[in-house]
Amino acid sequence: MLLSVLVPSFTGSTEIDVPVPCTYDMDVTAGSYFHALQDGVVPLVFLFSGTIFGKGGAKGFSVSQVPWHQEANFRLPVKTWKELMDRYFPDTSWLRVRRDTLDALLKYNAVHALPGLDAVITSLLEQSSLKQGGEKTP
Numbered sequence: 001m002l003l004s005v006l007v008p009s010f011t012g013s014t015e016i017d018v019p020v021p022c023t024y025d026m027d028v029t030a031g032s033y034f035h036a037l038q039d040g041v042v043p044l045v046f047l048f049s050g051t052i053f054g055k056g057g058a059k060g061f062s063v064s065q066v067p068w069h070q071e072a073n074f075r076l077p078v079k080t081w082k083e084l085m086d087r088y089f090p091d092t093s094w095l096r097v098r099r100d101t102l103d104a105l106l107k108y109n110a111v112h113a114l115p116g117l118d119a120v121i122t123s124l125l126e127q128s129s130l131k132q133g134g135e136k137t138p
Contacts, residue, residue, distance in 0.1 A: 018046075024085050024094045031094075034081050041075040048072070 048070040054062045
C-alpha cells in the first residue's frame, strides 16, 4: 500500500501520526491473513521514502531524499485488528462478486422480495442444502 503524508515545517525533530488504513477486504491478502488469525501479533514493517526540503545551502534551501531503507517495525496485536473490524464492520464481512453475479442476486432478490443480499445468499444456501458448513437442512 502506498501512502503519502505531508509533514509541516519544523526545527530539530518532530513526530507525526501516519494514518494506516485497515481493510476487511478478503481480496486483499493482508485482510484475509488477519481474518484467519486467532491471536498473537502481526509483525508489520513500514518502509519510508520521500523528499526533505530544508533551509540552507548555496541557494537558501536544500533538497535531500529519505533513503528507501528507512523503516519502522510494529507488532500489531491480532485482538486490536479484530476489535477495529468489529467496531467499523459489526457482524459483517466483505464479499466481492462479478457484476453478472451481483445482477443475478439482485434479480433473485426482486423476485423473492427478501430484505437484502445477505438474505438472498442465505436463501440460496438453504435451497442447496449447504448451510452451516455442509450440514443438510430439512
